[in-house]
Amino acid sequence: MSNDRTMILGMHLGNGYGSQGAAWRFPGVDPANYASFDAQVRYAQAAERGKFAFLFLPDFPGLQGDLASESPQITLEPMLTLAAIARETARIGLVATGSTTFNEPFNIARQFKALDVMSHGRAGWNAVTTSDPGAAANYGQTIAPRPERYQRAHETIQIAQALWGSWQRDAWLQDTAAGRFADPEKIQPINLQGQHVASRGPLPIPPSEQGQPVIFAAGGGDNGIELAGRYASGVIGAAFTIEDARSQRAAVRDAARRAGRDPDEVKFFAGVMPAIGPTKRAALDRRVRLGEHSAPARVSYLGSMLGLALDARQLDEPLSASQLTIARASEFDPRSARALEVAREGWTLREILAHGVIDYHPTPVGTAAVTADHMQEWFEAGACDGFWVSIDVNEDGIDTFVDEVMPILQERGLFHHDYEGSTLRDHLGAPAQYGLDPRVS
Amino acid sequence: MSNDRTMILGMHLGNGYGSQGAAWRFPGVDPANYASFDAQVRYAQAAERGKFAFLFLPDFPGLQGDLASESPQITLEPMLTLAAIARETARIGLVATGSTTFNEPFNIARQFKALDVMSHGRAGWNAVTTSDPGAAANYGQTIAPRPERYQRAHETIQIAQALWGSWQRDAWLQDTAAGRFADPEKIQPINLQGQHVASRGPLPIPPSEQGQPVIFAAGGGDNGIELAGRYASGVIGAAFTIEDARSQRAAVRDAARRAGRDPDEVKFFAGVMPAIGPTKRAALDRRVRLGEHSAPARVSYLGSMLGLALDARQLDEPLSASQLTIARASEFDPRSARALEVAREGWTLREILAHGVIDYHPTPVGTAAVTADHMQEWFEAGACDGFWVSIDVNEDGIDTFVDEVMPILQERGLFHHDYEGSTLRDHLGAPAQYGLDPRVS
Ligand SMILES: Cc1cc2nc3c(=O)[nH]c(=O)nc-3n(C[C@H](O)[C@H](O)[C@H](O)COP(=O)(O)O)c2cc1C
Ligand SMILES: Cc1cc2nc3c(=O)[nH]c(=O)nc-3n(C[C@H](O)[C@H](O)[C@H](O)COP(=O)(O)O)c2cc1C
Numbered sequence: 001m002s003n004d005r006t007m008i009l010g011m012h013l014g015n016g017y018g019s020q021g022a023a024w025r026f027p028g029v030d031p032a033n034y035a036s037f038d039a040q041v042r043y044a045q046a047a048e049r050g051k052f053a054f055l056f057l058p059d060f061p062g063l064q065g066d067l068a069s070e071s072p073q074i075t076l077e078p079m080l081t082l083a084a085i086a087r088e089t090a091r092i093g094l095v096a097t098g099s100t101t102f103n104e105p106f107n108i109a110r111q112f113k114a115l116d117v118m119s120h121g122r123a124g125w126n127a128v129t130t131s132d133p134g135a136a137a138n139y140g141q142t143i144a145p146r147p148e149r150y151q152r153a154h155e156t157i158q159i160a161q162a163l164w165g166s167w168q169r170d171a172w173l174q175d176t177a178a179g180r181f182a183d184p185e186k187i188q189p190i191n192l193q194g195q196h197v198a199s200r201g202p203l204p205i206p207p208s209e210q211g212q213p214v215i216f217a218a219g220g221g222d223n224g225i226e227l228a229g230r231y232a233s234g235v236i237g238a239a240f241t242i243e244d245a246r247s248q249r250a251a252v253r254d255a256a257r258r259a260g261r262d263p264d265e266v267k268f269f270a271g272v273m274p275a276i277g278p279t280k281r282a283a284l285d286r287r288v289r290l291g292e293h294s295a296p297a298r299v300s301y302l303g304s305m306l307g308l309a310l311d312a313r314q315l316d317e318p319l320s321a322s323q324l325t326i327a328r329a330s331e332f333d334p335r336s337a338r339a340l341e342v343a344r345e346g347w348t349l350r351e352i353l354a355h356g357v358i359d360y361h362p363t364p365v366g367t368a369a370v371t372a373d374h375m376q377e378w379f380e381a382g383a384c385d386g387f388w389v390s391i392d393v394n395e396d397g398i399d400t401f402v403d404e405v406m407p408i409l410q411e412r413g414l415f416h417h418d419y420e421g422s423t424l425r426d427h428l429g430a431p432a433q434y435g436l437d438p439r440v441s
Numbered sequence: 442m443s444n445d446r447t448m449i450l451g452m453h454l455g456n457g458y459g460s461q462g463a464a465w466r467f468p469g470v471d472p473a474n475y476a477s478f479d480a481q482v483r484y485a486q487a488a489e490r491g492k493f494a495f496l497f498l499p500d501f502p503g504l505q506g507d508l509a510s511e512s513p514q515i516t517l518e519p520m521l522t523l524a525a526i527a528r529e530t531a532r533i534g535l536v537a538t539g540s541t542t543f544n545e546p547f548n549i550a551r552q553f554k555a556l557d558v559m560s561h562g563r564a565g566w567n568a569v570t571t572s573d574p575g576a577a578a579n580y581g582q583t584i585a586p587r588p589e590r591y592q593r594a595h596e597t598i599q600i601a602q603a604l605w606g607s608w609q610r611d612a613w614l615q616d617t618a619a620g621r622f623a624d625p626e627k628i629q630p631i632n633l634q635g636q637h638v639a640s641r642g643p644l645p646i647p648p649s650e651q652g653q654p655v656i657f658a659a660g661g662g663d664n665g666i667e668l669a670g671r672y673a674s675g676v677i678g679a680a681f682t683i684e685d686a687r688s689q690r691a692a693v694r695d696a697a698r699r700a701g702r703d704p705d706e707v708k709f710f711a712g713v714m715p716a717i718g719p720t721k722r723a724a725l726d727r728r729v730r731l732g733e734h735s736a737p738a739r740v741s742y743l744g745s746m747l748g749l750a751l752d753a754r755q756l757d758e759p760l761s762a763s764q765l766t767i768a769r770a771s772e773f774d775p776r777s778a779r780a781l782e783v784a785r786e787g788w789t790l791r792e793i794l795a796h797g798v799i800d801y802h803p804t805p806v807g808t809a810a811v812t813a814d815h816m817q818e819w820f821e822a823g824a825c826d827g828f829w830v831s832i833d834v835n836e837d838g839i840d841t842f843v844d845e846v847m848p849i850l851q852e853r854g855l856f857h858h859d860y861e862g863s864t865l866r867d868h869l870g871a872p873a874q875y876g877l878d879p880r881v882s
Contacts, residue, residue, distance in 0.1 A: 025617035032615060035647055037528065037559050061547055063645040067623040076646050077555030083524035084559065087478065104543065106502055106579040114518035118478050118525065138547040140639025174473060176466035179734055182508040198581025204504040205517050206476055293620055 006416050007379045007409070008386035008428065010054045010095070010234075010269055011047040011398070013081070014073050016040055018393040019273060019360070020290040021070040026393045034071055037084045043394045044085040047092060050402030051419060053427035054093030054124060056216075056236060056269075056388050057081065061102055062135040069293065079111050086119035093424035095124035095216050095234070101149055102130060102139050105159035106199050112213045113164055113205045121209030121423035125160070126216035126236060127227070129153050148196075150223040155194030157215060157231050158436060162190040164212035165435020166202030210423035211434045228266065229255020233430035235268045236388055240334040240362055245270045245383035267428055270384035271361035274371040275354075275392065276400050283365050287354035290392060295353050302353060305329070305336040306343060315350045319343050338362075361390055368404030375405075376414055447857050448820045448850070449827030449869060451495040451536070451675075451710055452488040452839070454522070455514050457481055459834040460714060460801070461731040462511040467834045475512055478525045484835045485526040488533055491843030492860060494868035495534030495565060497657075497677060497710075497829050498522065502543055503576040510734065520552050527560035534865035536565035536657050536675070542590055543571060543580050546600035547640050553654045554605055554646045562650030562864035566601070567657035567677060568668070570594050589637075591664040596635030598656060598672050599877060603631040605653035606876020607643030651864035652875045669707065670696020674871035676709045677829055681775040681803055686711045686824035708869055711825035712802035715812040716795070716833065717841050724806050728795035731833060736794050743794060746770070746777040747784060756791045760784050779803075802831055809845030816846075817855055 016033035017023035024031050033039040044055055057078040065072060075081045078096035086094055094115060098108050108125070116123035129149040130136070136143045143149070171186035190201040217228035218236035228235045235252050239245035245268075253263035277283030291298075296312040303310030307328040308319070319327060327343060329336035339357040347355070356363025364374035378384055391397035409415035420426060425433075457474035458464035465472050474480040485496055498519040506513055516522045519537035527535060535556060539549050549566070557564035570590040571577070577584045584590070612627035631642035658669035659677035669676045676693050680686035686709075694704035718724030732739075737753035744751030748769040749760070760768060768784060770777035780798035788796070797804025805815035819825055832838035850856035861867060 022620075024615075024622060025620060031617050031622075034613075035558050041528075061551065063628070063643050066625070067628060068625050069620055069622060071622050072645050074645070076558060077551055080520065080524045080552065080555045080559055083521045084528050087482075087525050087528060102545065103548065104580055107544065107548075110502065110518055111521065114521045117476050117517060118521055134641075137641035139545055140634060140641075172475075174465075176472050179463075179466060179510055181465060181472075181510060181512050184507070184509050187504070187508060193581060200575075200578035200581075202504050204513050204515070 007375065007384075007414055008053045008267055008269070009415070010056045010093075010386070010388040011052045012388050012390040013040065013043060013055045013057050014075060015071050016075070016394070017071055018395070018397060019390040020392040021294055022290045022292070023393045024071040026290065026395070029393060029395045035076065037081065039394075040075065040081050041085055041088045043398055044089050044092060046398040046402060048089045050398070050406050051416060052092055052389075053386070054095045054234075054424060055082075055085065056126065057096045059097035060130060060132055060135050061099060062132065062138050064132070064134065079115060082115055082123075083118060086115060086122065091122075091419045091422060093122045093124055093427050094119055095126055095214075095424075097126040097128055097218070099130040099135070100127050100153035100156040101144070102135065103156070105156045105197050106163065106203075108156070109160035109163040110203055110205065112160070113203060113208070116208040116210065116213045117205060121211075121425070123208070124214040124216050124234065124424050126218055127153060127157050127231070128218055146221075146223055150227065152194075152196040153227060155197050157227075159190070159192045159194065159197060159199045161212065161231075161433075161436045162192055163199060163201050163203040165437070166190055167206050169207050169211070169434060172206040207434070210425040211432055214424050214428065214430055225251050225255045228252050229257075229261070230259040232266055233425075233428050235266060237268055237270050237384065238360070239270055239383070240338065242378055242381045242383045244334060245378065246381065249382070249384060265431060267385040269386050269388045270378055271390060272371070272375060272387045273356055273359055273361035273363045273390040273392065274401065274405065275356060275363050275365040276368055276371055276397075276404065278367065280366040280370070283367070284351055284354050287356065287365070287392070288350055291350065291353050295350050298353055298358060299349055301358060302339065302349065305333050305339050305358070310349065316348050318346050318348050368400075369408055371401075371405050372408040372412070375409065376412060379414065448816065448825075448855055449494045449708055449710070450856070451497045451534075451827070451829040452493045453829050453831040454481065454484060454496045454498050455516065456512050457516070457835070458512055459836070459838060460831040461833040462735055463731045463733070464834045465512040467731065467836070470834060470836045476517065478522065481516065481522050482526055482529045484839055485530050485533060487839040487843060489530045491839070491847050492857060493533055493830075494827070495536050495675075495865060496523075496526065497567065498537045500538035500540075501571060501573055501576050502540060503573065503579050505573075505575065520556065523556055523564070524559060527556060527563065532563075532860045532863060534563045534565055534655075534868050535560055536567055536655075536865075538567040538569055538659070540571040540576070541568050541594035541597040542585070543576065544597070546597045546638050547604065547644075549597070550601035550604040551644055551646065553601070554644060554649070557649040557651065557654045558646060562652075562866070564649070565655040565657050565675065565865050567659055568594060568598050568672070569659055587662075587664055591668065593635075593637040594668060596638050598668075600631070600633045600635065600638060600640045602653065602672075602874075602877045603633055604640060604642050604644040606878075607631055608647050610648050610652070610875060613647040648875070651866040652873055655865050655869065655871055666692050666696045669693050670698075670702070671700040673707055674866070674869050676707060678709055678711050678825065679801070680711055680824070681779065683819055683822045683824045685775060686819065687822065690823070690825060706872060708826040710827050710829045711819055712831060713812070713816060713828045714797060714800055714802035714804045714831040714833065715842065715846065716797060716804050716806040717809055717812055717838075717845065719808065721807040721811070724808070725792055725795050728797065728806070728833070729791055732791065732794050736791050739794055739799060740790055742799060743780065743790065746774050746780045746799070751790065757789050759787050759789050809841075810849055812842075812846050813849040813853070816850065817853060820855065
């Protein structure tokens with residue numbers, strides 16, 4: 001594949017620290033950042049300096065994780081976080097996750113479109129069905145069966161899109177001389193009635209610079225892929241190998257074709273969680289330090305990935321010759337082959353873990369060029385249209401990525417030097433859409 | 442009553458133009474302001490310069506009014522508007538209206554508490570039941586009977602307050618040395634199950650500088666007053682006479698007493714919509730101009746308030762002697778007595794309307810001193826603890842109020858010279874509250 005297309009990058013924005021669980025206590029990080037909108041704005045500005053196409057905020061309505069030693073993984077609240085960022089950035093896209101199960105379509109449509117207007121056309125909605133029982137309990141509910149959740153998701157997205165189109169583009173006249181505020185003929189109810197949700201409309205919000213927000217999807221499974229193929233302009237993927245990413249991307253593109261769309265309209269983003277340092281040793285030491293407290297508890301899982309009974313006493317030793325002989329990559333975790341490969345290089349267990357082998361994304365470890373190489377390899381293999389980049393510690397890590405990885409990608413002709421447009425649709429190459437109907441603008 | 446207490450002022454923030462329907466086309470006003478967060482931020486900053494205690498944003502989920510000639514009356518979306526304002530102001534309280542009927546308690550609790558953290562303790566929630574059928578239709582519903590709506594309102598407020606208290610004040614340790622992020626013992630589920638709504642919790646949000654948001658209420662009727670007495674620190678009133686305001690205020694205070702609270706904890710705010718000019722004639726001309734297009738259609742209603750059959754042909758004439766003889770204030774509209782009083786002064790129908798006699802609030806017309814006199818009279822008569830001030834045209838009107846009315850009030854010892862504290866609770870004198878239990882901090 002030639003370099004005539006360039007990769008599109010999103011940056012993962014979470015809790016105000018970074019994606020490593022111990023980021024909150026890393027040197028130089030303010031442990032109060034979980035409640036700091038200043039910090040989030042700073043990180044967003046750093047990403048914008050790096051010409052990231054969008055920020056991606058995961059979300060679920062609840063509190064997860066062991067707060068005794070680790071911070072929550074998500075922002076306090078995604079819409080207010082993005083509202084702050086919208087006012088203090090100018091170009092970067094703003095994609096928040098919102099549940100189709102635990103939100104009324106009118107409310108979610110209104111807030112995303114208000115964000116879209118506020119940001120001058122930079123909003124995207126990652127529409128997820130939410131499958132966490134803890135989240136459901138926060139609404140006095142249990143998780144409904146998948147078909148029902150996806151039925152409601154389709155209805156919710158369709159109603160939201162219809163509401164987004166409830167003012168025609170030229171409905172808002174602003175004609176002070178004639179005293180005509182708007183043309184009521186061009187602001188119409190939608191009257192959509194689904195099995196689970198319904199709305200009359202219209203929404204009280206005129207078009208944004210990109211018409212209406214962009215849909216993202218992040219669901220796995222057949223239902224999730226169908227949803228993505230039908231509505232999404234961006235898909236937040238999770239894959240550990242090029243093969244896996246290619247097949248996920250192909251599935252989404254097929255689903256888009258089945259929905260009558262051009263598959264190039266749906267961009268697939270693979271995750272990457274770089275470990276960057278002046279040398280491989282330095283990059284690894286950074287991760288060793290971040291894993292200092294979590295490593296002992298992770299050893300036994302690492303063992304299960306390698307078919308070995310490992311315990312924390314061996315943390316600072318490599319696998320023995322006899323362990324290496326019997327070690328096998330588990331078929332139950334797609335990260336196992338990589339773990340075995342790293343183990344065979346002779347690293348200690350602590351260092352194997354520091355390679356990110358049981359982290360949430362593939363982790364290139366080394367200089368900035370190693371990360372650039374990883375991204376180039378995936379991109380040129382057709383594994384993705386770009387990446388959502390998850391930074392270990394935001395405070396210094398975003399700048400490192402922007403200052404060191406991006407120039408390499410740019411030099412190789414793989415990444416743009418500046419934003420080509422001003423809206424999220426521009427950044428994604430997503431066609432104009434207004435209301436339910438794609439391409440009607 | 443002596444001047445040892447001072448009045449508390451809130452400023453009404455609506456559509457980006459001002460509270461007069463024709464504000465969008467007034468000279469000097471940008472007709473695009475309905476979609477401008479810059480404009481809202483500017484108005485908020487002007488109010489903060491004037492040491493207003495809070496901004497008050499009415500809301501309902503829908504689109505009302507005749508958009509052919511008039512703008513919508515409310516902001517595009519109140520939470521995102523206040524998020525923008527939170528970042529660009531430092532002291533002023535931020536009170537948004539939110540429906541207890543069309544929001545899940547977990548969602549509304551999360552967003553208001555996120556706003557509270559973002560604003561460093563300045564958020565307030567005006568909890569309303571929403572009685573507009575058009576709003577209900579936006580959720581595929583109809584308006585439930587009042588008892589059911591209020592039952593759900595009680596449950597929703599109680600769950601929100603419990604969620605707000607789900608992190609104890611000292612739960613968030615931020616102890617980097619010991620690696621203790623939080624004390625999980627102090628972050629507990631709430632497990633509240635109502636008839637209409639339920640939630641398990643906890644919320645993913647630590648305390649703000651004021652602990653948790655402040656409750657406001659704006660409902661009329663016995664149910665609304667009971668709700669206000671039970672939860673509210675501020676009541677947004679609508680009254681056209683001192684007597685009416687006094688009796689509303691007394692009813693709210695009685696309800697607070699019945700709920701076991703000190704009635705002084707509930708501040709009652711009367712509305713006022715000043716018409717200010719260098720002279721009475723100039724103030725009136727401003728309103729004549731704003732009413733130029735709406736006046737003809739309002740004449741017949743004015744007639745019904747005066748027991749007369751009036752039509753637009755008489756717009757630029759006063760009532761005739763014979764009309765004055767038979768004119769009677771209608772008992773169906775509390776504004777009628779004032780309309781008759783103004784009519785007897787000999788003004789033309791257009792000018793009578795320009796006195797605001799059928800506007801949403803009492804309208805003192807004249808120099809800044811006339812507005813200050815009105816406010817002083819109401820305040821000293823015990824009709825209110827302060828006002829929510831509705832400005833006719835925000836673009837110049839807020840500055841006029843701040844620069845001309847406030848110094849008079851300050852000179853008379855009726856208004857503070859600066860903020861005494863930094864949170865909305867400070868500004869209102871509302872006691873500390875954390876979780877469901879008042880005064881537990
Ligand atoms: C990369 C990725 C990111 C996701 N982000 C979220 C998220 O932020 N919030 C959420 O509730 N679910 C998220 N999901 C979960 C999916 O939406 C979905 O719930 C999950 O794949 C289970 O599928 P099901 O809903 O079909 O059972 C994410 C999934 C993937 C693959
Ligand atoms: C001054 C004032 C302001 C109000 N603001 C709102 C508002 O912004 N949104 C809303 O839905 N209702 C608002 N209301 C309406 C009340 O909440 C309530 O719906 C109304 O008084 C009818 O009472 P009911 O709900 O008991 O039938 C307001 C009422 C008053 C008196």
